[in-house]
Amino acid sequence: MTHRIVVLGGGYAGVIAARRLADRLADRLADRLPDRAKAAVTLVNASDRFVERVRLHQLAAGQNLRDIPLRDVLKGVRLVVARATAIDLETRAVRTDDGQEIPYDTLVYTLGSRGGTAGVPGVAEHAFRIADHDGARALRRRLADLRQGAVAVVGGGLTGIETVTELAESRPDLDVELITEGAAGDWLAPRARAHLRRVFDRLGVRVRENGEVAKVADGEVLLGDGQAVRYDAIAWAAGFEMSPLAAEAGLAVDADGRVLVDATLRSVSHPDVYAAGDAAALEDGATRLSCQAAIPMGFQAAENVAARLDGRAPRRFRLRYVGQCVSLGRRDALFQLTRTDDTPIRAVLAGRAVVPLKETVVRSTVMALSRPALTKAIGTNASRR
Secondary structure, eight states: OOEEEEEEOOSHHHHHHHHHHHHHHHHHHHTTOOGGGOEEEEEEESOSBOOOGGGHHHHHTTOOOOOOBHHHHOTTOEEEESOEEEEETTTTEEEETTSOEEEOSEEEEOOOEEEOOTTOTTHHHHSEETTSHHHHHHHHHHHHTOSSEEEEEEOOSHHHHHHHHHHHHHOTTEEEEEEOSSOTTTTSOHHHHHHHHHHHHHHTOEEETTOOEEEEETTEEEETTSOEEEOSEEEEOSOEEEOTHHHHHTOOBOTTSOEEEOTTSBBSSOTTEEEOGGGEEETTBOOOSSHHHHHHHHHHHHHHHHHHHTTOOOOEEOOOOOEEEEEOSSSOEEEEEEOTTSOEEEEEEESGGGHHHHHHHHHHHHHHHHOGGGHHHHTOOEEOO
């Protein structure tokens, strides 16, 4: 009897998990293992294209990204292009918006995250959420219509910083401002923050720090102090949110809607469900929302599903961070080295020489989609303890 594995979501974690599982199953067939080891992998995703989320700021700025059809990287995986609308944990089936009901024996939940509103009224109606593909494309179209004007980027995290520098460099005809609730890049080491300031000054980026946004209207940002500032476009990069699907199904989730998993990435409430990437929260603390975490988590979830099918002991997942690489336009970047727990250290690489490093890191994530074994080099750490 064939064991049916369904991977839900075609982002970094989902594609890596599906492809690694398919490779593992191909190895079993080559070894002529008994019927109990046979399995089939299905990936369910709303699009037939892979989205490089780490490049969406480039898309918004008018650059063309590579077209990556999922079928080109999902060797040995059945692809279902449909949006999941429900999970029935009792009958073990995924329901989709086109009326399909896809049964599973093991579910790997990797629906990831999407751009959030941070609870601010008017964001969904009047701002472009650039952490999502559709939002980035919509902002691109809006900027193409502008020959001059003011653009606000709200959010002082990595997405906001990469977006505001990309826009300022590619569109010097626009007045670009970064609005952040705290200090821009306040998690970085002092040397990295100093470099960031120099880049902002060089590109002409205005920075409005400690600028709490109370409301977004049509072409206007209302700040917490009552000040209303007019803009021709508002790019939103403040906060993320999870799909409600896991919570609606009855899976144990944390306060943000991320699936609670044990050290082997298995759901704490439903042992036939695994979760990885942004959508998963380890019992001892959630990982940072990033492909740096999603890729090794997807890889290890696949390894542990395969191990249990073979009757082997699964391995505990542990992510050891190395650093954060930040693009600052096409001609500048910085690399903040960190401890393994993701806290910054004094060591920082910055400037034009870091640009090739950043590009190599980004390209390696796409290479790993069709060569999941590369994930070990990117940062998977597991133990049997």
